[in-house]
Amino acid sequence: MATDSSYRLGLDFEIPLASKTMRVKLDTESRAIAIVGPSGAGKSTILRVLAGVERRARGLVTFCGQRWQGDDGPIVPPWLRRVGWVPQEVLLFPHLTVRDNLGYAGPSAAAVEETARLLQITELLERRPRRLSGGERQRVALGRALLAKPKLLLLDEPFSALDRPLRAELARVVGEWCAERGVPLVLVSHDEADAEVLAEQRWHLSDGKLVRE
């Protein structure tokens, strides 16, 4: 594993949710963490804050000493953060083919082919998103995020629509991909197996509080 001791992710912010205010405090040097907890606790919202698309958060987000978010909202805009965000609600651009979705962030054609092979979606490249199954869509969205050359990968229930054998295999593929490139990962999942395979540190979110397990 190509480790770089300078990596550090710090969260210390508040955000109003539907029922209460969530207070998130996290400080880690681990390159693979999982956030687990009951559904509706706000796990996906934490990823949105990290991606820079959530404007209601107030407080700090620091990534490797760089301040991404301050008391007045996002400081570094999402298009400069270089995060590979795969939201739980998998959205592919419906007007683009799978190939163009994968190539959205501008990778080389060869990189697109290679990632497609890695995720076993080569035969889908010319299709429209409308004609894909849920599992296929998840893999395309994942590939699109990997092809953006992210400095941080944010995965929100990334394998939920896949069946068991493929699920385990893809978790392994993503784990290796991150390890080879030294890309840190924040995983949101309620699946113990995923968290087991991918994460070295687990944080539990419930009642608006984030606690390390």
Next chain:
Amino acid sequence: MTGWVLACGLALLLRADAAAGEPVRIDFEPTVSSAKAAPDSSLLVLAASSLAEVLPRLADAWRRGGGAEVRFSFDATSRLAVQALRSPSADAFFAADREWMDWLEQRAVVREGIAVAMAANELVVVVPADASPLATPAELERFPRIALAGENVPAGRYARAALEATGVWAEVADRVVRGGSVRGALEWVARGEVPVGIVYRTDAVAEPGVRVAFTFEATNHPPVLYWSAPLSASRAPESTDSFLRFVVSEQGRDIVAASGFALVEPSAVQALPSVAVVQAPAVASAIRLSLMVALLATIAGLVPAVGLGWLLARREFRGKALLSTLVMAPLVMPPVVTGFLLLSVLGGGTPLGSRLASLGLPVPFTILGAAIAAFVVGLPLYVITVRGAFEAVDPMYEELSRTLGAPPRRTFFRVSLPLALPGIAAGAMLAFARALGEFGATVVLAGNVEGSTRTIALAVYTLLESPSGRSTIWVLVGASVGISLLALLGFEALSRRQKLRLEDRHGH
């Protein structure tokens, strides 16, 4: 229950206004109900607009002498004649020329040989009150525009005859702008939109914004005679006859003369010729013009509609409600009001209007004016549709695009715009259809000028004034209905495609 209470309240109000001793009636449709509902109580009289001052005075005097109450509907003779034929419920007709009276006689709307000339008028040239004078018809040639009443309105036809007789018609024909009635032409001159106009003397002296430059010789045009006749459908023939007799009585003639009209001897009127120049507007030019105006308005509206639609769909800012209200206003305002406001901003006398004119882009009476009117009136539907299209796009597509390295502008062109494209096209179709149907704002801002602002809607309106226009109307009506329905079909198809475009979870 509520309706009943309202009606009672209304009745009380009317009672308060009614003259002592007169029966109180409630007319929810004042132009049609009277004669049938209350025979021998009050009269409904259709009369040329230029009689709007004198006839109520005559009616007052008649009533004081024991006559019934008289109510009036004033409009251009041509439109009233068509109305009299369509819904025969009035008692008497006052026409501003003989030809329309003949037309009504031929259709037995009035009894033959019964019309009486009751007054005469003169044709005068008017200029704005503060303008420099002119004294001869030849001087009309130096004006860029001349306001006349519509070509099938008597005043418009007399004016043309006078210009032909004085030899200037050929020179000025393409500078003529037509108001619907004499009042319309007069209003343009009074506002300074048109530097000179030809109207009746009685109208000119009643308008403080203009002054009379000179009067056309009576020999230069057919005599301007007002004709009165009872309508066959009248339910109160005796009362009607009594009023018409009063109008030409000694007392009546005094009132007529006091209002600025000339008097005519009843014996002199039978053998007078009439002008018969009813022109059919060119059908092809109207259709071509309509398509062009609607297309211009649609193209001009594209960027504003996309900009405003996106802004209203995606941004929160101070004054958003105000902006939205302003954009939507033309949807609910009477188009005539919209046209009037536009004229107040873009008219020839305004700073913006004169700036545009000096750039070679005058707005009033030009195709530019027609396109601007259509643009403004069509914009609300455009913006509503485009806004809806943007709102239907899940904001998460845009968020995703940003995290994938595309700043807002690139995200707009690569994601928001393509996803909303069918909806934007649907908005364009709707705006096109609305622009095609535009009438009120156009007629006020751009007038009714053959070949440059007379679109299908205005041509139909013009033909309604003409006895011989019936067959032509159907061609234009067919074209109008056909094109509008096609545009709406396009709107439907594109709206459906918009929905389809955003359906990306077919296999979910």
